[in-house]
Amino acid sequence: MQTTVTARATLRHTEGLHARPSVKLTKTAKLFQSRIEFALSEEGPWIDAKSILKVMAARAPRDTILAIRAAGPDAERAVDAIVRLIETDFAEERPE
Numbered sequence: 473m474q475t476t477v478t479a480r481a482t483l484r485h486t487e488g489l490h491a492r493p494s495v496k497l498t499k500t501a502k503l504f505q506s507r508i509e510f511a512l513s514e515e516g517p518w519i520d521a522k523s524i525l526k527v528m529a530a531r532a533p534r535d536t537i538l539a540i541r542a543a544g545p546d547a548e549r550a551v552d553a554i555v556r557l558i559e560t561d562f563a564e565e566r567p568e
């Protein structure tokens with residue numbers, strides 16, 4: 473049985489989830505084995521965080537509260553890393 477980990481984080485980047493933050497989000501998600509998704513509301517639709525095209529297509533504006541979920545062997549670390557990335561306004565940081 474896989475554990476699903478969920479969290480929420482507020483998008484503070486001035487221009488929202490545009491190209492640079494989208495690339496950083498996708499690169500961070502790809503560091504993990506778990507399936508990682510986010511949504512602009514907890515009801516969905518859920519977006520594959522490892523797909524740059526899908527992430528950029530979300531066009532999430534500043535101050536959006538993103539719902540994040542991951543399922544897999546490193547789900548907790550994955551969610552922690554994604555939340556930290558968003559909360560630090562996409563600063564350069566590597567998960568532990």
